[in-house]
Amino acid sequence: MRILIVGGGVLGTLHAWQAVERGHDVVQLESEPEARGASVRNFGLVWVGGRATGAELDTALRARVLWERIGERVPGLGFRANGSLTVVRTEAELAVAAEVAAGAEAADRGYKLLDVAETKKLNPALRGDFRSALWCERDAAVEPRVAQPALRAELARSGRYTWKPGREVRHLSATGVVDDRGERHDGDVVVFCTGAWTGGLVRELAGEPPVRKVRLQMAQTEPLGEELTTSVADGDSFRYYPAYRGPALETLEAGQPQSKVAQEHRMQLLLVQRLDGSLTIGDTHEYDQPFAFDVTEDPYEHLAEVAGALLGRPLPRIRRRWAGVYAQTTDTGRIVHRERVADNALLVTGPGGRGMTCSPAIAEDTAEELNL
Template identity: 65%
Template sequence: MRVIVVGAGVVGTMHAWHAVERGHEVVQIEREAEARGASLRNFGQIWVSGRAGGEELDTALRARELWEGIGARVPELGFRAIGSLTPVRNDLELAVAEAAVARPDAAARGYKLVTADEARAINPALRGEFVSALHCERDAAVEPRTAQLALRKALLASGRYTFLPGREVREVIDTRKDASKNGRSAVRDDHGDVHSGDAVVLCTGAWLGGLVREIAGDIPVRRVRLQMAQTDPLGEPLTTSVADADSFRYYPAYASEALDALNAGQAQQPAAAAHKMQLLMVQRRDGGLTIGDTHEYEHPFAFDTVEDPYEHLTQVIEGFLGRPLPKIRRRWAGVYAQCTDTPPGSAGGTPTRVVHRQQVRDGVWLVTGPGGRGMTCSPAIAEKTADELGW
């Protein structure tokens, strides 16, 4: 087969990867010189711990397995099976961690409740004050700023992959009205060139207007903005990813009566509440720390970054590390696309559908909306597309 992939973020690149792995020829089209969106502006976490039970967890666990296999073949990805620790500081937070460990799928996630001393043995950089920690052994990390470049280098070595940057797809050609295409799917880019194949997959990320709205209409996907930062090297290993108990409030795996009690009895700090914050922290291969993040849902988004979130993060991180945070060198904002609906029969109101996958024309599929799951789940999302399309 010949597969056309539109979009060179991690979701699009993983679709290209699976197509090439299955023996097909791939043309990948990207409107920028390089992908510049949420696929780079994230933590690089393969984040199993907080996923909703059922399809979302199954997808994350399969993706974790795929990431490890791809990472063994492409060492430049920087895959590291580091796990995560979420230190807790009081009885309300501890109760949420205990409820998580009691889940029937806790073993699949690698959940374990550890004492403060055990947490420090796992991650000696955590010299601050806390009473216990939730350990998730299945969490991992890759290097987000370079992952697509490393994957593309491996794809190019196959001899069956072509990358076309700086081209924006403007039209999906209706092949039913064009006999010259012989039933093949096709798109036209802003250079006027037509690219045809046996299948077209549109992996457009947070680009939901223009062509996407024209061919798919209003889809149950929203855009979410976040702020993050990168520090100077820590000067010592941070051997796991680190989260704080505010992350319990934002991930569906932690929904429980204990979480209800936490929400009722322990308000977030004002800055954290105002910006819908949690702490996530991952060490990069150069020793620096990626820290964040905030959540902004209402349009129009702000165009600037503000300092309150960074001041809050600094306070929380220094409390866990027991030392000053290294100087922040980079600050940035990003926007990702997130499904807003839940699968039929799902409990609660938290959006848990992993991705929006829709056939929009004969031979043309739109795949978008993984939200904060994009880096985690992209290999399994692309694998499922490939399976469903019969690649």
């Protein structure tokens, strides 16, 4: 078959990967010269530990296996099984970590509660003052700024893949699509993976898909000067991931309010080291549109303070700041919004913050649904 993928982000690219792996020809179209949306404006985390029990966790675990296999074939992806440490500083946060580390799914998630000495042995860059850390062995990371080009380069080696950037798809027909240059692209199946872009042709085909947009603020620092051997989160992360819900979290939320800035911007600390030694740091969550066009400084000051407290020294100078927007399905029982919008076309969007983590498995599910 000939498969057309509309969208050059990680979700679209992994759909292309699945189709090529199954022996099909693929043309991938992207409206920008290069992917510029949430697929590159993220941490590159393959974040298993915080996923909700059931389909979400199963999808993340399957995706984790797929990412590792892909990483073995595509070294430029920068895959590493570095795990994560959620570092806790209060008794209430420690209670949440202890509760989930003793839970029925602890082994599946790779959880282990570490004391201070064990934490610092695992990640010597953490020299600050804290009580404990929740280790998640299953978590991993890739390099988001180079992932798509690296994957495309490997796809091109197959001889069955064509990349066509700078082309906005304007029309869907029974035989394929037409772009804004008037060029036809014929295919048996069209998969729209357009992320937070749900206007134009997507709106014509799907109306208003059941997704909402979420805006984040993030940053990248100068190199740390030493290895951060794991990804790092703070105790506020417990508030934003469904895996941690339970009596201990209810007690935490009732008795330990976030700081004013963290609460106002719905913040957690996530800290991931890039291969060049720099740190990706974030993030905030904004849900009410219209979103601001600028970034706000207070969250960056908060992140620098919290990260510095865990590292035991000032955070390296921030050299880049940005905002990103991703699409999140409003159906909490689904991992992604997948909808047939025509006899020969599917819309796949709305993985939310799970996009980088779950894209390989989401693409696998789409391929199975299409009997590729």
